[in-house]
Amino acid sequence: MSNDSDSNTDNTTKSPRSLSVLFHLWQFMRPYKGTLWGAGIALVLTAGITLSIGQGVRILIDEGFVAQSTEALTQAVFVIIGLSLLMAIGTYTRFYLVSWLGERVTADLRKAVFNHIITLHPSYFETNRSGEIMSRLTTDTTLLQNIIGSSFSMALRSSLTFIGALILLLVTNLKLSLIVLLGVPLVLAPILLYGRRVRKLSKASQDSIADVGSYAGEIIQHIKTVQSYTRESHEQQAFGKEVETAFDVARRRVRQRAMLIATVILLVFGAITGLLWVGGNDMLAGRMTGGDLGAFVFYAIMMASAVATISEVYGELQRATGATERLIALLQVDSLIPFDQGQKVRNVDSGDDQEALLAFEDIQFCYPSRPEQPALQHLNLSIAEGQSLALVGPSGAGKSTLFELLQRFYDPDQGAITLAGTDIRELSTESLRQQLAVVPQQPALFTADVWYNIRYGKPDATDEEVIAAAKAAHAHDFIEKLPDGYNSHLGEQGARLSGGQKQRIAIARAILKDPKILLLDEATSALDAESEYHVQQALETLMQNRTTLIIAHRLATILHADQIAVLDHGKLIAQGKHSELLESSPLYKRLADLQFQEPIVPDAVSAAPAATAAATD
Template sequence: RGALWRGTFASFIILFIFGAITLVIFKGADLMQQGELASEHFFTFLLMTGLVAGSIGGMAAQFSALQRGLGAIESVMDIVDQAREVEDLNASTPDLSLRQTVTLTDVHFNYPQRPDVQVLKGLNLRIDAGDQVALVGTSGAGKSTVASLLLRFHEPDTGVLQVGDVPADELDLRGYRQRVAFVPQEVILFGGDLRSNIRYGRPDATDEEIVDAAKRAYAWNFIQDFPEGLDTLVGERGVQLSGGQRQRIAIARAILKDPDLLILDEATSALDSTSEREVQAALDALMKGRSSVVIAHRLSTVKNASRICVMEDGRVVEEGRHEELMGRGGHYAQLVKNQELAG
């Protein structure tokens, strides 16, 4: 509709300009024949008219750009007008520790965009200090939603997220998130160099600490292969790096942050077998000695988890260690069988 309106407006402007020029030419020619207008003055006037006409003809494009700009301003103002999660960004954060039991109790949740679709339906989940808890299940079971709640991107509609005996909504949000690290399937890298992308995990880190984190993430070897080393520009969203390299940069970032709680959302599902082995080795080093929640697509990556929780229809329907769950022959055993059949 907007394009049709702009096209109509531009056509009107062009028709008006050329009509006016045509009239000027006829009138000027008549005046020249009558000797009332010198030819040099007439051609000068035509030249000036052409310049003015060109400027007027550009009004349609400028008006279109103005409309797009106003639309962009509205989008920006929608963001500016949103309530801040953290009111004082310069305030000091209290010293929090998540090295204790984290629980989700009887949690129900709907996304605001789809209030009629309940994603979590009475979820109960316990993450003991130092445990590696794996969340498995079919697509749409609610695994990534659990990660969003643990990161406090959303709050439960009903139920409670607790750290120890304290409800999470009573804890300082910045302090809480500073103790949590998240490694997603699609890693977000910025268009700067490798050093700044790793340092994003802890802005005050020294170069020595960055190098140590890169080594522990199995990223240092490929970083050294670049002529500029840590000063290598990764391109917008990290396009200059492979998927496995981007994952290891994200892991180095998480190692540098030294979180109490680590959340991995299918961090190896999109990688080839060689990259997966390297990234999995880095993840194993990262998870050692800290609480972690692993959302897994490839069940072979979570066989050694402290506890595997099988999710279905927004609930945990089965939990235990790999051998225990396989022995039961329930939901988990069926998932493993289906994945083996799929190759």
């Protein structure tokens, strides 16, 4: 499999063509054809009624004012009032249905984008900032909601009004209509010319807004680091530059839109003035009636208003196109790791205690963002069912990479990982990950209460099961002391807890999940000596008869692992028990000598975890 780091970026920067954008947007509108038909009918009726008012104006002038008939005048007034009432009802219906459609389509699109994002491979997020993605999910969808619910409706209404008014102009006076038709290209030309510029600037504006959000989000996330290094002034200036860049792009976009609107208004009302002059002379010469001239001016004004509205919302529609392009680009990103393909894990038992349950066979792997730097090189490693395997080695040796590959966040470039003899690429990722529980070095907690965070490993767990897991992780006592106990909210990323407390919540989550395979990534690194001893006891209970992989920097925590694998520069250089490795692996012995106060000799390894838990890093 190719892991090209640029492929992901290309997916987000390559804009689909306009027709493709409209097609994808239609896919979200198609389920609501009934609403579309209702809004369309209301739109057509409203436009027809609006245009009919022009005939009321003609009757009002010719049969009311000119003929000086009170009865005809009253009748014309009632006709106009009746048409206005129908137009109000139609407008209400159209506005409600179109606005509802905008809200509904936006909600569906937002859900579709989010549902797709959380199934993407992690390498996508190595090359695309989370703030940029969040901007698309929030700002772009909100913009699209306003466009569909308002501007799009106005554009359709104005288009129908323009066409209808043009037809009635031809019926009312052919000569004046021909003059209008000659002027239409002059009005449409600036709309097309400036509209293209507005569209380009609109997309650039959305991108610059996303950059502002990304920058601010990153700074807020690392606010303690910013303040501890007294970088407030620098970040204020840097953020100010990002904001000014966004403002400059927005200013150019607004200037183009303003120029477009001003040009169209000048051309349209200049044309109307010319029509009034020609039509006025025809009326004075007796070639047309005052009512016809009044109706003609009414339709000309309707056309002018329609063109002005279209020119005004055209920029908004271009912004919507840019926003939709960005959203569709996200939906079109293909995940390198299929989420819902493959068979389910039916049996994780190897059937033989001596047979490998997990096996890494000739694994070669480079991270997509670092294709020239191998993370693992021709690595072969296996672990029997119910056994514990500890991974040790210096930073960058490939320990965490093995965890990443086992959870299938990435696929190896070469070789295979098997579970009970089956290549995990043939398994459903969801089914595979259900067999695993991970306790990471940096626990991930959510902005919710304790119940939610522990129950994340087993959503249907009872309160009693959650409490039992917390007790097993030695977390129950400090949870009870929180302001609201298990109902206490932990803040963003568990900010209200200490490092050791976060770790024990994460351990409780893994205990509750009761996995077949346990992955411990330096799971006790954040605990003090006493807490580490108690949690180590809980983990030992959890590890019984369970296949366990342990990443350990502190050798004191894995002295009694069934097997220890020593990694360096992505290669397996030694494997065995602690006492064996002290003799056979110079690297392991050097790591042990650095961590323990006195050099370790093979015969001296008899200390219990309780005595070694306080060993220094």
